[in-house]
Amino acid sequence: xxxxxxxxxxxxxxxxxxxxxxxxxxxxxxxxxxxxxxxxxxxxxxxxxxxxxxxxxxxxxxxxxxxxxxxxxxxxxxxxxxxxxxxxxxxxxxxxxxxxxxxxxxxxxxxxxxxxxxxxxxxxxxxxxxxxxxxxxxxxxxxxxxxxxxxxxxxxxxxxxxxxxxxxxxxxxxxxxxxxxxxxxxxxxxxxxxxxxxxxxxxxxxxxxxxxxxxxxxxxxxxxxxxxxxxxxxxxxxxxxxxxxxxxxxxxxxxxxxxxxxxxxxxxxxxxxxxxxxxxxxxxxxxxxxxxxxxxxxxxxxxxxxxxxxxxxxxxxxxxxxxxxxxxxxxxxxxxxxxxxxxxxxxxxxxxxxxxxxxxxxxxxxxxxxxxxxxxxxxxxxxxxxxxxxxxxxxxxxxxxxxxxxxxxxxxxxxxxxxxxxxxxxxxxxxxxxxxxxxxxxxxxxxxxxxxxxxxxxxxxxxxxxxxxxxxxxxxxxxxxxxxxxxxxxxxxxxxxxxxxxxxxxxxxxxxxxxxxxxxxxxxxxxxxxxxxxxxxxxxxxxxxxxxxxxxxxxxxxxxxxxxxxxxxxxxxxxxxxxxxxxxxxxxxxxxxxxxxxxxxxxxxxxxxxxxxxxxxxxxxxxxxxxxxxxxxxxxxxxxxxxxxxxxxxxxxxxxxxxxxxxxxxxxxxxxxxxxxxxxxxxxxxxx
Numbered sequence: 001x002x003x004x005x006x007x008x009x010x011x012x013x014x015x016x017x018x019x020x021x022x023x024x025x026x027x028x029x030x031x032x033x034x035x036x037x038x039x040x041x042x043x044x045x046x047x048x049x050x051x052x053x054x055x056x057x058x059x060x061x062x063x064x065x066x067x068x069x070x071x072x073x074x075x076x077x078x079x080x081x082x083x084x085x086x087x088x089x090x091x092x093x094x095x096x097x098x099x100x101x102x103x104x105x106x107x108x109x110x111x112x113x114x115x116x117x118x119x120x121x122x123x124x125x126x127x128x129x130x131x132x133x134x135x136x137x138x139x140x141x142x143x144x145x146x147x148x149x150x151x152x153x154x155x156x157x158x159x160x161x162x163x164x165x166x167x168x169x170x171x172x173x174x175x176x177x178x179x180x181x182x183x184x185x186x187x188x189x190x191x192x193x194x195x196x197x198x199x200x201x202x203x204x205x206x207x208x209x210x211x212x213x214x215x216x217x218x219x220x221x222x223x224x225x226x227x228x229x230x231x232x233x234x235x236x237x238x239x240x241x242x243x244x245x246x247x248x249x250x251x252x253x254x255x256x257x258x259x260x261x262x263x264x265x266x267x268x269x270x271x272x273x274x275x276x277x278x279x280x281x282x283x284x285x286x287x288x289x290x291x292x293x294x295x296x297x298x299x300x301x302x303x304x305x306x307x308x309x310x311x312x313x314x315x316x317x318x319x320x321x322x323x324x325x326x327x328x329x330x331x332x333x334x335x336x337x338x339x340x341x342x343x344x345x346x347x348x349x350x351x352x353x354x355x356x357x358x359x360x361x362x363x364x365x366x367x368x369x370x371x372x373x374x375x376x377x378x379x380x381x382x383x384x385x386x387x388x389x390x391x392x393x394x395x396x397x398x399x400x401x402x403x404x405x406x407x408x409x410x411x412x413x414x415x416x417x418x419x420x421x422x423x424x425x426x427x428x429x430x431x432x433x434x435x436x437x438x439x440x441x442x443x444x445x446x447x448x449x450x451x452x453x454x455x456x457x458x459x460x461x462x463x464x465x466x467x468x469x470x471x472x473x474x475x476x477x478x479x480x481x482x483x484x485x486x487x488x489x490x491x492x493x494x495x496x497x498x499x500x501x502x503x504x505x506x507x508x509x510x511x512x513x514x515x516x517x518x519x520x521x522x523x524x525x526x527x528x529x530x531x532x533x534x535x536x537x538x539x540x541x542x543x544x545x546x547x548x549x550x551x552x553x554x555x556x557x558x559x560x561x562x563x564x565x566x567x568x569x570x571x572x573x574x575x576x577x578x579x580x581x582x583x584x585x586x587x588x589x590x591x592x593x594x595x596x597x598x599x600x601x602x603x604x605x606x607x608x609x610x611x612x613x614x615x616x617x618x619x620x621x622x623x624x625x626x627x628x629x630x631x632x633x634x635x636x637x638x639x640x641x642x643x644x645x646x647x648x649x650x651x652x653x654x655x656x657x658x659x660x661x662x663x664x665x666x667x668x669x670x671x672x673x674x675x676x677x678x679x680x681x682x683x684x685x686x687x688x
Contacts, residue, residue, distance in 0.1 A: 009034075014475040015085035016422045017053040021062065025072035028083045031092060039080040039118035045152045046116040047079040047145075050093050052086050053422040054265075054278035054328040056337055057129045058111045064132040065141045071132060074142050078149040080118070086110065087327060087426060088473045088481060091533050095542045099123040102169055103162075115148050121541055122163040125151070170542040177527035178584040184604055188587075192594035192601055193225055193239065199595065200242050204271050205249030211276070212267045214255070216286035217549050217598025219246055223290075223297060224605060224636055231688070240298075247294050250287075251306045252380035254371075257341065258364070259378065259409050261309030262317070263287050265331075273379050274372055277331035277338040277419075281318060282552050284310055285432035289439040289497075296443055297634035304444065311440045311449050314433065317421075323455030324425035324463070324474065325433045333419045340419050342375040343409075351412050356405040362387060363402060424475040427464050427483055430456050431490030432552065435497040442501040443631065450501045457495055461510060470514065485532050485546075485555035488518050493562045496639075503643050505650075512651065515566055518559060519578055528585025530559050547589045548596045556582055557599025564606050565639055568613045568670065570652030583607055610670030611637040612688055615654065617645050618663035626663055629684055638687070 009029050011022040021028055029035035031048070039046045049066075051058035065071045075081050086093035093112070100108040103126060114126035125148050130141040139147070152159065196218055199207040206212050222239040229236035250256060253272025255264050263283050264275035288310050295303035318326045333340045345366050349357050361367065365381030388395045434453045441449030463479050464471040470483035470491070492514050495507050521534035524545065532544045532555060546554050560582040567575035583604055590597045590604075614630055616623045623642040630640045643650070645659040657666045665677040667686045677683045 010083055014473065014478050014480065015053075015088050015424060016420075016475070017051060017058075017085040017087075018083050020053065021066060021083050024062070024066045025069045025076075026066050026081050027072075027076045028081050031082050031084050031089060035080055035082050036118075036121065039116075042080070042118075044078070044080050044118055045124075045149065046082060046118055046121065047075065047113065048082045048084060048092070048096065048116055049111055049113050050084040050086050050089075050096060051111040052328070053420065054280065054330045055110045056276065056278070056331045057109075059332060061111050061129055065130070068132065071142055071145075074145050078145055079115075086112075087422075088424070090484060090486070091537070091540060091544075094532060094544050094546065095540060096123055096126070098170075098173065098542070098544070099166060100126045100128075102166060115152070117152075117159060117163065120163070122166060124159045124162060167541070174545055175527070175529060175547055175586050175589045178581075179588055182587065184583050184587045184590075184607065186608055188591055188594050189221075189225075189601060189604065189608075191591075192221065192597075195593070195595035196222065196242065197238065200246075201270060202245075205242075205246040206270075206272065207246075210268060210270045212270055212272065213551075214246075214250060214263070214266070214283060214287060215598075216283075216290050217553055217602065218595065219243055219290055220293075220636075221598055221601055223293060223634075224602070227297065227634055227636060228605075228609075243294060244298065244300070247291060247303060247306075248300075251291075251302055254377045254379045256306065257313070258380065259341075259406060259413060260317075261306075261313035263310070274377055275338075277341055279329040280551075281314075281325055281327050281426075281429045282432055284314060284318075285429060285436045286552070288314070288433075288436035292436075292440045292443050293634060293636065307440050307444060308446070311437060311444075311446070311452075314437065315448070315452050318433075319452060319456070320423065320425060320459075322463075323459035325430050325456055327422040327424050327426055327429060329421050330419040334417050338372060338377065340413065340416055342372050342377050344370075344375055347412075348376075348409065351408045352405050356401055356408075359387060359391070359398065359401045360405045362390070424473055425459070425464075426473055427460055427470060427487040428472070428490045428552070430460055431487070431492070431494040434491070434494030438494065438498040438501045450498070453494070453498050454502065454504075457491075457498060457507065460491060461506075465510075468513075468517075470517070482534060482537055484534075485518070485522050485530050485559065486552065488514050488522070489530075489555050489559040489562055490552075492518075492566075493558055496562060496565060500640055500642075503641060503647065505647055508651075511566065512570075515563065515575060519574075523578065524585070528581035530556050530582065547586050547600065548593075549598050553599035554597065556586060557597065557601075557603050560600065560603035561606060564603060565611065565613075568611060568668070569615070569639070569641065570654065571671075572652055579603065580607065606637055609637065611639060613668050614638060614640040614687075615657045615666040615668075616640065616642040616663060617657055617659040617666075618642075620644055622663045625680060626665060626683060629680065630687060635687075 006023050006025045008022060008027055010018040013019060013030050084092050096112060096114045097108040109128045112128055114123045116123050130144055131138055133140040207215050207218055222243045226236050226239040249272050255267050255272045255275045262279050265278045265280055266276055268274050288307060291303045291307040320326060331337045362382055364378045366376055370376045384395045384398050387398045434456050437449045437453040463474050470487055471479045472481040472483045472487050492511050495511050499507055522530040529545050532546055547556055548554060560579040563575040563579040590600050616626050627642050660676060661678050665683045667674045674686055677686055
């Protein structure tokens with residue numbers, strides 16, 4: 001029977017991932033009152049299946065099991081089945097991933113399939129991918145379903161006892177709060193750096209082994225350490241090496257799309273050669289400003305090129321006509337992972353001139369056995385300088401040949417069946433990309449990147465800000481779901497970065513409103529730090545307070561950093577104290593394994609060594625040389641805000657920062673401010 005013979009309740013959802021399952025024979029429900037009440041009324045356990053649209057193994061399990069009528073019949077008979085998009089409901093994903101780790105004593109992943117008691121949605125069993133028939137040492141899915149239903153029917157007391165134990169574990173998982181007499185200190189930054197040195201792969205770059213992920217905050221910490229050590233008179237060359245080697249290896253490897261720009265999710269090997277081919281907005285949003293900063297810090301033209309190509313790819317492929325940024329590109333096309341991205345040598349040769357082919361063949365090492373299922377996925381094997389030496393020509397000639405070839409490969413690839421694109425617009429990930437595009441535009445001198453960030457922020461403000469509250473997701477004209485901590489603080493950080501590129505009073509007002517919302521609805525006023533969900537959110541079995549980074553930075557870390565910066569700009573102790581309470585409250589967790597808490601460590605840096613905050617007042621044209629001077633070196637802890645002299649109704653101490661006689665610079669380190677400066681030469685002296 002064809003797949004479209006069935007239609008379930010997911011047909012009405014905005015999530016492309018849920019809509020992918022709308023014609024399964026499984027009687028899927030979205031998470032909500034209807035499904036939960038049905039489970040309670042019928043005393044049926046709940047099967048909650050969590051995934052996302054670009055997830056390869058999610059697609060595999062759908063094709064094997066969820067599209068199979070016999071499997072679906074068992075699922076519908078024994079369970080109330082709920083499908084969840086982890087990107088729209090990260091609150092549920094965090095809870096049930098944590099539960100899986102506790103119950104199974106191993107890390108989870110996607111798809112995540114958890115079995116819940118109907119009365120209280122407590123998980124009593126679960127796993128990730130289950131095959132339809134027994135293999136890989138795992139039972140077949142139908143067999144498993146019958147076993148779990150039997151356990152629920154026959155062992156209620158044991159499940160109840162396990163649930164009580166899990167509730168207790170959830171409680172103990174919360175950070176314990178500040179320890180009396182213990183205050184965050186610089187030693188934890190040293191400890192984190194020592195951990196990163198041990199994890200660093202000196203041969204291939206990056207941290208850890210296969211599968212290998214980018215870990216942007218770890219790289220950023222290394223770059224910060226090198227910059228700070230240089231200012232203190234003794235450069236940490238190992239920190240610089242870890243940064244450069246990792247960024248270079250990723251840029252030359254298969255993690256990076258050598259034809260169109262943009263990064264894939266992770267590498268399946270330690271060499272960065274073959275990726276998992278999905279392209280996520282959040283990875284590129286974090287790597288874009290990192291490559292931008294690395295170019296500013298080192299002058300390495302490779303990093304500038306990668307930043308430019310990535311930003312151009314974002315605008316071309318990931319920005320909606322209305323301004324918001326889409327979420328992801330699938331790994332698969334035509335039913336095969338990576339098919340869109342790989343080549344045969346015959347195909348490449350047929351598209352290029354002989355000299356282009358010779359250069360491409362050498363550049364990407366296209367001899368011998370292909371590296372991906374009988375085809376080539378492009379990795380850089382030879383640098384420009386070596387090619388120029390071999391061909392007895394200038395590097396510029398090599399670059400021109402490769403650019404010509406790249407354009408031809410791009411046009412040929414555009415004719416292929418494209419991977420699916422998840423076109424929902426998530427507030428949190430848009431906040432990350434607004435930051436990336438704004439910084440790249442400012443540092444690289446690309447007004448079009450800045451305008452891209454402006455369009456995205458305007459879209460979020462217009463479409464996802466309702467009745468003085470932020471919403472989490474938008475698609476097909478519908479915005480819904482209460483926003484989470486990440487949505488608020490990532491958007492605040494993105495907008496604050498955009499203000500350094502282009503001051504708009506309404507954006508600054510929006511940031512302050514978001515900050516006040518976070519303090520009112522998300523802060524743990526008793527112990528410090530911020531919960532992932534607001535105080536008026538749906539009541540779930542656990543209200544997490546995320547501390548460590550995962551694929552995206554910890555919301556608590558970003559909250560602390562952005563509140564510190566906002567507090568210093570405004571001279572507002574309320575924001576500064578909230579950031580300090582967060583760092584104090586989460587310090588015991590941070591000390592346990594510092595290198596996994598990159599975002600918190602970045603905030604701790606600014607708490608221990610307050611930023612040099614620069615406020616310029618004057619006409620936009622007159623302030624440009626001053627902005628260029630302040631931004632010509634890599635200074636990660638120097639935010640610079642150029643506020644037009646006609647900006648009115650500025651809040652806090654900004655109201656006192658006025659243009660005195662032409663351009664005026666106000667330079668402050670923490671609470672200590674220098675005398676206002678009105679001469680460019682004096683301004684240069686005032687910058688540390």
